[in-house]
Amino acid sequence: MAKATSKREAPVILSLASMKELIKDVPDFPKKGIIFKDITPLLADPDGFNSLIDALITPFKLKGVEIVAGVESRGFLLAPAMAARLGAGIVPLRKKGKLPRKVHSASYDLEYGTDSIEAHTDAFPKNSKVLLVDDVLATGGTAAAAISLIETLGGDLIGSAFLIELAFLNGRKKLPGRTIHSVLTY
Ligand code: AMP
Numbered sequence: 037m038a039k040a041t042s043k044r045e046a047p048v049i050l051s052l053a054s055m056k057e058l059i060k061d062v063p064d065f066p067k068k069g070i071i072f073k074d075i076t077p078l079l080a081d082p083d084g085f086n087s088l089i090d091a092l093i094t095p096f097k098l099k100g101v102e103i104v105a106g107v108e109s110r111g112f113l114l115a116p117a118m119a120a121r122l123g124a125g126i127v128p129l130r131k132k133g134k135l136p137r138k139v140h141s142a143s144y145d146l147e148y149g150t151d152s153i154e155a156h157t158d159a160f161p162k163n164s165k166v167l168l169v170d171d172v173l174a175t176g177g178t179a180a181a182a183i184s185l186i187e188t189l190g191g192d193l194i195g196s197a198f199l200i201e202l203a204f205l206n207g208r209k210k211l212p213g214r215t216i217h218s219v220l221t222y
Contacts, residue, residue, distance in 0.1 A: 050087040056220055058084050059200070073200050073222075075171055079113060089117045091219040092169065092197045096122065099194050101167045103127050103160060107153065107182055108134075110171035114199065118169060127160065129153045129182050140189055144181035153181055160191035173198040173218055176207030183214065 050058075058078035065072040078084040092114060105127045106115025112128060119126045132141065132152050143152035160166060166186050173179060179196055186193050194215065201207065201218030208216055 044082065047086040048083045049090060050083050052091075052220060055084060055087060055091075059220070073172055073202075075110065075199060085117075088199055088219060089114070089121065092199065092217070093118050093121055095215075095217050096167050096195060096197070099167075100165050101194055102165045103191065104167050104169055105129055105155075105160075105182065105186055105191070107168070107170040107178060111169050114169050114171065118167070118197070122167070124167070127155060127166075129155050129185060140185060142181035142185045142188075144177035145175065151178075153178070153185060155185050155189060157189060160186060160189045162190040163192045164190070165194050166191040167194050168196040169198070170196075171199050173201045173207040173216070174205045176205075176210030179207065180210045183211065 055078060058081055060074040060077055062072040062074050064070065078088060101122045101124045103126065104115045104119040104122065104124050106112045107129045108131050115126045130153065132154060135154055135156055138157045139154040140157050141152045141154040143150065168179065168182050168186065170178060183193055183196070196211065196214060196216050198218040199220060201221045203221050
């Protein structure tokens with residue numbers, strides 16, 4: 037890991053293989069049979085974090101993105117840095133019961149369990165250009181719910197960005213016709 041000192045040199049862009057080396061597979065978490073992708077070592081690495089944010093936004097730099105919508109919880113770790121580089125704002129898509137004002141919600145099945153996400157009904161100005169982000173695209177249920185939430189509330193979805201796509205779970209099939217960008221595929 038590069039040392040985070042004041043003497044650090046200019047950031048280095050890591051290869052996709054180097055980024056993958058910083059992601060740890062955790063078998064049987066949070067349930068037996070799931071191989072959990074732990075991205076925290078990659079986030080903690082200065083060059084790793086810079087590289088992943090760069091890679092997430094690259095296809096969307098010239099698309100006029102106004103809002104980056106991050107899915108709770110790990111989408112929250114990515115959306116702010118992406119938005120700052122794109123000159124956009126952020127909207128948190130939160131788990132049930134967390135937002136204080138009037139919400140719209142969408143429910144979905146997870147690779148493990150079920151859940152729902154919510155946004156304030158005024159979170160997306162009409163036709164605002166929205167980029168969705170989450171850490172992992174697995175079965176696609178979360179992303180499909182997030183997209184329906186964004187569009188129901190008036191946002192214009194430009195695309196969806198994922199740090200990791202678990203391609204063997206066919207999440208893209210739940211998102212037909214959508215622009216999907218994933219940085220690392222397994
Ligand atoms: P899905 O709705 O099946 O596409 O699942 C995506 C959501 O579940 C994302 O918010 C991920 O954070 C989480 N998730 C699903 N599978 C994994 C996994 N193998 N490792 C880490 N997170 C996962």
